[in-house]
Amino acid sequence: MHALLSLDPAPPVGLASPREHIRQVALQMFVELGFHAVSLRQLAGAVGMQAGSLYNHIESKDALLFELIEAYESDLCQALPSGSAVERDPLKALNTFIRTHVTFTDAQRQRWLLARLEYRCLAPAHQAPILALRDQVAARLAYILKAGIEQHRFARVSVSAMVPCMLAMLNEISSWHSPGSTLSLGASIGLHTQMIHAVLQPQSTPPEQPMSPNLEQAASTGPR
Structure with a gap:
């Protein structure tokens, strides 16, 4: 650092x-x-x-740390897709979730680092609401996957296993990607989108729209 x-x-x-x-x-x-x-x-x-x-x-140094981490986790959760947008098009919602999660954590790198590195310093009473916010992020992703499965857009994967794997992958992008990297952030988002699509690709019926967009197209609204 x-x-x-x-x-x-x-x-x-x-x-x-x-x-x-x-x-x-x-x-x-x-x-x-x-x-x-x-x-x-x-x-x-x-x-x-x-x-x-x-x-x-x-109020105190401990309360200040909690406020900083809580604000980050809440802002991230609110930025992610939910509700009717998911039901209308789960695939689009999935792509938006991936792009938004990665671009948000990249743009808020210091806040992301604080939430990841200093969470352990929070008192148990402060850790609980942070975990609840992280559970909300996981619930939004689970909702997208379940909607896609119900609409036969995604393969019938184990949602409970897929969600933590996806979130671990998306969180780690910000740990290694930095300005000047060989792979642009947009291309990195596209690559990870392709990998996730490959797992969710239905085996029997072709999807209504491509599941493997061009690397840059998958992140067309993300930073370069």
Whole structure:
């Protein structure tokens, strides 16, 4: 990971409120240094406050970590397709889920890293709602797969086995892909879409639309 450029007091970004500025700086410091390695005194110095003044804007360091992770997990869940869009076209919803999940985690790389690396630092009472949000993401994917199976668009796979495998695959793209990679993000999305399609391809009846789009076409609305 890149080292912090500076831990000296920095001005708020744009018109960010003091609370939002604290959240932005804490996100960077927690990812770069690790949650337990960052003291409230260090955080206060980085945002140009006295340590005691932080409590005017945050409840505690633990609560701040929970807020940051919860906001990320909630934003990701809300970005994913659900409801009538899935029932109208499960294949399109599947492609959208793949593209949205990967582009969101790539664009929110620091937030994704914090959620993955520092989740273990949360108290059990804070871990439970995070797991509930992750279960909602899994439920949205399961709903897409079940709709596709019921409409005979997908093969009759084990949804309970397929969902965690797919989510593990999609989450790991952000762990190795970086700007300047030989494979563009759009091409990577297309490649993973093809692999998932290959598993879901019905064996008896051809699908109503191609299950293996061109690598770039599968991510036509994603970044290059």
